[in-house]
């Protein structure tokens with residue numbers, strides 16, 4: 001089964017004619033939540049709407065792994081809204097060589113704290129200033145607080161006498177691919193290989 005078969009643009013209900021005006025099998029309340037979708041191997045794949053996850057479960061394309069205490073009343077059954085679902089068949093997914101660089105992903109990598117002083121991070125700093133040719137790349141961006149970012153301005157670390165606790169590097173792995181784009185439900189953490197204390 002190709003991954004595109006799981007997209008939200010395809011049919012959102014079970015097969016068969018539906019010509020009446022009753023609500024569909026998945027009530028709108030379930031559409032506002034998000035569900036972590038795992039491959040058959042339990043590898044995190046992507047985040048889908050809970051409505052989409054319920055449709056996958058009803059079609060036996062996925063099985064619930066973790067559920068919320070909110071129930072969704074489908075036509076003949078009442079299903080707990082899934083928090084995490086796992087595909088019943090393995091799908092092969094080509095991953096990009098590198099995690100997309102985003103503010104949220106950098107904050108996640110750096111624990112949402114300033115790499116220079118440990119205060120809560122509020123901005124992204126380019127270690128080698130962009131005005132001096134520094135690149136917007138994983139090995140040149142760090143999370144920083146406003147004060148350090150302002151103090152540092154267009155100077156290099158050597159000019160300031162500052163040091164980094166460790167060189168910034170690009171994160172790797174499929175779980176990181178998810179974190180750059182969306183807030184993380186705390187109940188997904190164990191599936192994403194994240195410690196409970198790591199802010200997302």
Ligand SMILES: [Zn+2]
Nearest residue numbers: 114117145148
């Ligand atoms: Zn700072």
